Amino acid sequence: AQKITQTQPGMFVQEKEAVTLDCTYDTSDPSYGLFWYKQPSSGEMIFLIYQGSYDQQNATEGRYSLNFQKARKSANLVISASQLGDSAMYFCAMREGNVDKIIFGKGTRLHILP
């Protein structure tokens, strides 16, 4: 069963607008971590942001924030004031507390339009 779901295969957004990339997850483990990665066209995987299941506040890292809705099992990435350099593939991932695996979603390809 798929544990990480990213429902948006692709998105087009105007430069300077805010962007929300959706991610839902499935786990019965009360302890888990959620991650977002960026993969530009050059291919490297860049870690963006982390949210722990027990964190009371949404994680933020510069222009990135994670909208964590635990009851809905949702961990959406919000990019404020998008830039052309934000054009990339974005992956949501989860690590459960009692296992060693890190599982990824299928990704969302984001295109920022000038």
Add this chain to the structure above:
Amino acid sequence: DAGITQSPRHKVTETGTPVTLRCHQTENHRYMYWYRQDPGHGLRLIHYSYGVKDTDKGEVSDGYSVSRSKTEDFLLTLESATSSQTSVYFCAISESRGETNTEAFFGQGTRLTVV
């Protein structure tokens, strides 16, 4: 940047031949992972290791084997390569399990083409 190196970076091989990809880390991290990336599938876990000689299967392990005889090296072997194994392979490392902030650090990837 995390010290993680994949080799080779590119390889073309013929169907039926064995292929070994190497992942080498200098971070002394406990966990190592092999993923494959294909369009429309994202990153799928092949195998992972939680210590020397300790490995386990991921989501798409058929046709692949791994070995970890030293903390720093994690080898992925395709015993008899098939065209369906044409992909980009990523190695990743991580320090510890659990919900603590222990993200995975990735290598640069290996593009494997099976003809």
